[in-house]
Amino acid sequence: MLAAFENDPTRPRVVAIGGGHGMAQVLRGAVGYAGTLSAVVTVADDGGSSGRLAPALDIPPPGDIRKCLIAMSPDETVWRRLFEYRFDAGDVGGHSLGNLILASLADIEGEFEGALRAAQRLLGAAGEVIPVCANRLILTARRGSEEISGQAAITRAAGPFDEIRVTPVTPANPRALAAIAAADQIVLGPGSLFTSTIATLAVPGIVKAIDDSKASVVYIANLYTQDGETLGMDAADHLAALLRLAGVRPPNAIVAHNARIEVPVPHTALEVDVSILETFGVHVVLEDIVDTSTAWPQHDAVKLGNVLSKLVTYL
Numbered sequence: 001m002l003a004a005f006e007n008d009p010t011r012p013r014v015v016a017i018g019g020g021h022g023m024a025q026v027l028r029g030a031v032g033y034a035g036t037l038s039a040v041v042t043v044a045d046d047g048g049s050s051g052r053l054a055p056a057l058d059i060p061p062p063g064d065i066r067k068c069l070i071a072m073s074p075d076e077t078v079w080r081r082l083f084e085y086r087f088d089a090g091d092v093g094g095h096s097l098g099n100l101i102l103a104s105l106a107d108i109e110g111e112f113e114g115a116l117r118a119a120q121r122l123l124g125a126a127g128e129v130i131p132v133c134a135n136r137l138i139l140t141a142r143r144g145s146e147e148i149s150g151q152a153a154i155t156r157a158a159g160p161f162d163e164i165r166v167t168p169v170t171p172a173n174p175r176a177l178a179a180i181a182a183a184d185q186i187v188l189g190p191g192s193l194f195t196s197t198i199a200t201l202a203v204p205g206i207v208k209a210i211d212d213s214k215a216s217v218v219y220i221a222n223l224y225t226q227d228g229e230t231l232g233m234d235a236a237d238h239l240a241a242l243l244r245l246a247g248v249r250p251p252n253a254i255v256a257h258n259a260r261i262e263v264p265v266p267h268t269a270l271e272v273d274v275s276i277l278e279t280f281g282v283h284v285v286l287e288d289i290v291d292t293s294t295a296w297p298q299h300d301a302v303k304l305g306n307v308l309s310k311l312v313t314y315l
Contacts, residue, residue, distance in 0.1 A: 011035030029305025037127030
């Protein structure tokens with residue numbers, strides 16, 4: 001069950017940055033120790049239900065935003081089940097009902113920010129979800145002279161890349177900048193390195209806000225490589241790409257799983273060489289952070305929360 005949550009000024013202000021299922025697990029874990037909780041979420045997703053709705057309705061892609069809302073919501077409510085429901089057939093086949101509700105609320109409220117506030121109230125969310133900027137963005141990766149456009153296409157391509165950028169050039173959401181400036185802890189990852197984490201950091205203003213912040217920055221390493229995007233990259237390669245492409249300051253700590261896991265080929269468990277990671281000036285934390293009850297290895301929300309709560313003041 002998701003722990004009860006109330007804003008508490010005596011507890012840390014936590015900001016998670018990125019998107020996808022991994023970020024949702026961070027948010028579920030952070031509810032247990034955060035005083036305030038904010039999710040700064042990518043708006044460059046162009047696949048699946050989000051890829052159909054965002055351009056048609058001129059709204060930010062709602063998929064990652066919906067996942068974060070659900071992650072911060074109490075278990076077993078009717079509204080949560082509705083937001084999680086996905087249609088299998090018909091004109092709405094492949095759509096998440098939660099995405100459709102967000103799109104409907106944006107039309108009713110006249111703005112997407114209003115839709116988010118309404119959705120947070122309906123779900124009883126234990127924090128705020130902040131799109132990294134107001135507009136949906138197009139993600140582009142450059143590898144030598146080759147340019148790959150679109151989040152879905154980049155996910156299938158083989159990194160590493162020489163550049164990640166978003167267009168149109170749009171300033172970061174002021175609410176995102178304010179949350180980062182006030183944070184005690186900023187969590188990057190886990191999730192798709194190029195298309196979630198770096199895509200969010202690529203929005204103008206986000207990296208400067210992190211660099212200017214007095215918060216402790218923690219990077220959660222992925223558990224395994226992605227077929228295409230990060231195939232063949234180890235933990236040090238991930239961290240090097242994050243620093244090089246985003247230009248963000250090195251994290252104070254990196255958290256990685258402390259044991260081997262089995263994943264289907266061509267994926268491989270993420271190789272973690274502590275001695276190489278330490279050359280980046282980061283504190284390496286090796287802990288059991290895997291949920292063993294799932295078919296595919298995934299981060300365990302409770303275990304992540306326990307580890308992150310101990311790193312709030314690690315500077």
